[in-house]
Amino acid sequence: MLTQDVRIALMDVADLNQLKWDLNRLQPVDVGEYITQLPEKQRAIAFRLLNKNQAIDVFEYLPTEVQEELINSLHDAQVVQLVEEMSPDERAELFDELPAGVIKRLLRELSPEQRQATATILGYPEGTAGRVMTTEYVRLRQGLTVGEALSKIRRQDEDKETIYYAYVTDDNRKLVRVVSLRQLLFTFPDVLIRDIASDRVVKVRTDTPQEEVAQIMKRYDLIAIPVVDREERLVGIITIDDVVDILEEEATEDIQKLAGVSGDEAALSSPLRTICNRLPWLLGIMALYIGAASAIAPFQSIIAAVPVLAVIMPIFSNTGGTVGIQALTVTIRGLGIGEVTPKDTMKILRKEIFAGLGTAVVLAMTMFALSLIWAKPQERWVAVIAGTVMATNTIVAVTLGTLLPMGLKRLKLDPALVSGPLVTTMLDTIGFLTFLTLISTALNVFHLPV
Numbered sequence: 001m002l003t004q005d006v007r008i009a010l011m012d013v014a015d016l017n018q019l020k021w022d023l024n025r026l027q028p029v030d031v032g033e034y035i036t037q038l039p040e041k042q043r044a045i046a047f048r049l050l051n052k053n054q055a056i057d058v059f060e061y062l063p064t065e066v067q068e069e070l071i072n073s074l075h076d077a078q079v080v081q082l083v084e085e086m087s088p089d090e091r092a093e094l095f096d097e098l099p100a101g102v103i104k105r106l107l108r109e110l111s112p113e114q115r116q117a118t119a120t121i122l123g124y125p126e127g128t129a130g131r132v133m134t135t136e137y138v139r140l141r142q143g144l145t146v147g148e149a150l151s152k153i154r155r156q157d158e159d160k161e162t163i164y165y166a167y168v169t170d171d172n173r174k175l176v177r178v179v180s181l182r183q184l185l186f187t188f189p190d191v192l193i194r195d196i197a198s199d200r201v202v203k204v205r206t207d208t209p210q211e212e213v214a215q216i217m218k219r220y221d222l223i224a225i226p227v228v229d230r231e232e233r234l235v236g237i238i239t240i241d242d243v244v245d246i247l248e249e250e251a252t253e254d255i256q257k258l259a260g261v262s263g264d265e266a267a268l269s270s271p272l273r274t275i276c277n278r279l280p281w282l283l284g285i286m287a288l289y290i291g292a293a294s295a296i297a298p299f300q301s302i303i304a305a306v307p308v309l310a311v312i313m314p315i316f317s318n319t320g321g322t323v324g325i326q327a328l329t330v331t332i333r334g335l336g337i338g339e340v341t342p343k344d345t346m347k348i349l350r351k352e353i354f355a356g357l358g359t360a361v362v363l364a365m366t367m368f369a370l371s372l373i374w375a376k377p378q379e380r381w382v383a384v385i386a387g388t389v390m391a392t393n394t395i396v397a398v399t400l401g402t403l404l405p406m407g408l409k410r411l412k413l414d415p416a417l418v419s420g421p422l423v424t425t426m427l428d429t430i431g432f433l434t435f436l437t438l439i440s441t442a443l444n445v446f447h448l449p450v
Contacts, residue, residue, distance in 0.1 A: 020049040028054065032061030044073040056085040064097045071102065080109040088117040089134040089242065095122060120235070129213050130206030132246065133227045133236030138166040140193055142176065147189030149179075162224050162239050168197045175201060175226055175234040203228050206235060211250050214243045215338035254336055257416035281419070288425040295429050299436040306439060308375045312386050315370070316431045319363060320393040321424030327352050327401025328423055332415045335405060342410040349402050356398035364391035385438045393431040400426060 023031050023046065035046050035058070047070055050058055059067065059082045071079050083091060083106050095103050095118065107115055117135040124130025140149050153163055166184070168177035177197035187196050203226045204213050217225050217240065227236040256277075296303075303309045331348065334340040340348060367390040371383035400423060405415030 016049065019046070023049055024051055024054050028057035029061045031058045036063055036066055040069060044070060047074075052081075056082060060086055060090050064094055067094055068097060071098070076109070080106065084110055084114055087134050087136060088114070088121055089132055091118050092121040092131065096126075124206055127210050128206060129204045129208040129210060129227050129238060130236070132210050132213075132242050133206075133238050134242075135236045137224075137226070137234075137237040138163050139173075139234060140166050140168050140179070142168055142170060142192075142194040142197075144193045145189060146184055146187045146191050146193065146196070149193055150184055150189070153184075162237070165224050165226075165237075167226050167234055167237070168193055169234050172231075173233045175203060175228050175232060177201065178226070201226065204238070205230070210246045211336070212338075213238055214246045214250070217243050219338070250336060253414075254332060254416040257414070257419055281421070285421045285425060288422065289428075292425055292429040292432065295433050296436065299440060302436060302440050302443065305443070306379055306382060308371070308379050308382055309436070309439065311374050312367070312371055312382070313432060313435070315367065316390065316393060316435060317424070317428045319390070320397050320427040320431050321420075323356070323359065323394050324397035324401045324423040324427050325420045327356075327398040328405060328418060328420065329401075331402050331405045332418075335409050335415050342406050345403070345406045348406070349399065352398040352402050353395060356395050359398075360391035360394035363394055364388065366390075381442070382439065385435065385442065389431060389435045389438065392434065393427060396430055397423075397427050 023034070026034075031050070031054070035043050038046055043066060047055065047058070059070070062070070071083075074082075083094070086094070091114075095106075098106075107118065110118065120135060121131060121133065138153055140152065144152070149166065153166070164181050166179050166181070167175055168179060170176055177194065177199050178201045179193060179197035183196050202216065202220050202222060204216060206227055206229050208227075213225065216222075217238070223240045224237050226234055227238060229235050331340075334348070364387040368383045368387035371386040372380055375382055404418040404423070408415045408417055
């Protein structure tokens with residue numbers, strides 16, 4: 001990783017030969033980070049200083065928007081060479097962001113083999129195993145001996161994504177077994193592959209959701225997993241580096257949705273992208289808050305008659321919303337990592353309600369005490385209602401925080417669609433209506449002093 005001192009040193013180098021030497025001796029991922037942080041006009045200059053092999057390796061570590069910039073600034077021959085050397089899955093990810101005209105031009109220039117591999121991946125829906133797999137893998141026939149298999153790997157499989165696993169297929173390319181490189185290396189050369197390969201193959205289909213792929217690989221501690229089509233034919237593999245990207249992508253998406261941010265926004269995104277990602281959520285939340293405010297409007301005279309309500313109500317809002325977000329976050333995380341499923345709804349709900357009861361008692365007592373302190377002597381009866389509603393709102397909060405994401409998951413929707421602001425607004429509306437209705441009833445029926 002580039003240290004701050006190295007970055008400063010590279011930026012201050014006046015001699016391009018020295019900069020070229022520095023960039024070509026660093027790890028590709030560090031050079032990619034350095035180029036990404038440069039001003040846009042300097043990125044192409046720095047990239048052109050890389051030797052051929054370093055440039056090919058660095059290109060795959062660059063963000064998609066930087067890759068697109070370089071494609072527009074480099075000569076066609078250089079671009080084609082870079083794109084040709086990319087792994088098919090990385091190439092497909094890049095093509096997702098490029099204009100259609102550029103994609104067609106690049107596809108025409110690719111070799112027939114790479115063109116077919118890229119077109120195959122692009123043909124699968126986004127977010128599925130087929131879209132993130134690579135078609136570069138080691139495939140062996142059952143009738144080979146260990147010696148023949150190792151010779152094949154040495155001759156033909158140098159550029160494969162990974163050689164730690166080799167996948168054994170029949171004459172119709174159907175996946176039947178898997179063998180590890182360790183097994184091949186420690187077995188006599190004349191032993192047949194089918195005699196040492198395992199038929200207990202963990203695999204996924206091309207239409208398997210990518211987050212499910214990540215959970216399966218985590219469960220079985222795999223560094224690669226084969227992808228098959230509906231006829232069980234081997235079409236690709238997904239490697240551990242792809243899974244790390246998937247987990248990061250899914251975690252980022254869930255966190256952003258919980259916070260009310262849409263789209264793919266990074267910390268260094270442009271102001272325009274930030275506005276476009278956040279504004280729709282903010283306008284939606286504002287509409288919900290207008291609904292909550294409308295629920296309070298009929299009680300203006302009650303609030304005016306009992307001024308302490310204006311002090312107490314914000315505590316309902318903040319505490320109830322926080323309790324709901326806590327339950328919501330834990331539930332979404334459990335669903336996201338495969339720890340729980342919708343079948344566990346009642347089990348989780350029981351746990352949350354029991355925990356909520358304990359929390360509710362403490363919060364209700366605190367609310368009761370605060371209401372006694374802030375209220376005038378003739379308003380202290382408000383403390384009883386405030387404590388009761390705080391306890392009720394806490395139970396409602398943990399219930400909503402559990403049931404809403406579980407319900408979405410059961411409907412095969414993303415549980416993270418239930419954002420924190422949405423839950424907070426719902427709880428505000430419920431809490432305020434309950435509290436003010438009880439206060440109004442107490443004043444009208446029991447004629448309590450104010």
